[in-house]
Amino acid sequence: MTGTQGPARTATGRTVARRTVVAAAGAVGLGAALVACGSDDDSSDAVAQTPAGDGANGAAGGGEVLAKTADIPEGGGKVFEDKGVVVTQPTAGEFKAFSAACTHSGCTVGDISNGTITCPCHGSQFDAADGSVKKGPASKPLGAASITVEGDSITLA
Template identity: 85%
Template sequence: MTGTQGTAPTATGRTVARRTVVAAAGAVGLGAALVACGSDDSAESAAEKPAGSGGTDDGANGDSDGGSGGQGEVLAKTADIPEGGGKVFEDKGVVVTQPAAGEFKAFSSVCTHSGCTVGDISNGTITCPCHGSQFDAADGSVKKGPANKPLGATAITVEGDSISLA
């Protein structure tokens, strides 16, 4: 009886030691945990990737000089971005801020903590609604955790009263 104790039959009829089954289940669980933990890396990658580079461009190819999906697309008018605040363009993965009068900045809208989209932008601070991380609207740096990495800068151009992806 010791040869079959602690074994389980497989689909092929062979028996597998409980230790093997537990080890395999642990490996699967570890893989899932690593994928879940990888969300911070994914957020960082998204933060470092310029908005509008790749993916769909909602038909904006004709508006760009190089045809690189969304490049040159007008996001907003300068009057749409409040001083000390900003606006999130979730579909473009970017948040545009106006930290001081006439000064416009853009960052990834993906929080570097858990990959949520940032929300409120006021009083010079970009806030993530998921866990309360706060970022400086002027440079994307972390003002308050749990995030520990800044929002990645996104290139924009301001021509006249139009703000566009660079």
């Protein structure tokens, strides 16, 4: 650092070196950036584990037909962003549902293929059979959602 600036005075009259003020401002900025990035807190799990309801918390009401079984590819799945769920078919005839909100920062998951649900925001990957984390940065599994398969219809339970 160059220049001849001397120490700054605070409102209480204390003298503070300019370097201290700059370091403190940087720490505050870093903290704000980390909060904006998201976290692995339980807030997304609360929504993820309550898929039935009035839709006010991002989850759909019970009994609504989401898809036909033929719409969900084996080893893959489909994201229902407006309902906040992802439905997968890990093996032939077995259907699972999870919150579509990534547990890392709340982004909606995207691609579901080869038994893996991938979040496009930071690359987290989840197992399409049980929602467990296959690859971070997410450290918590996707919350389970309840579905019912009757005939060829998949509905939210």
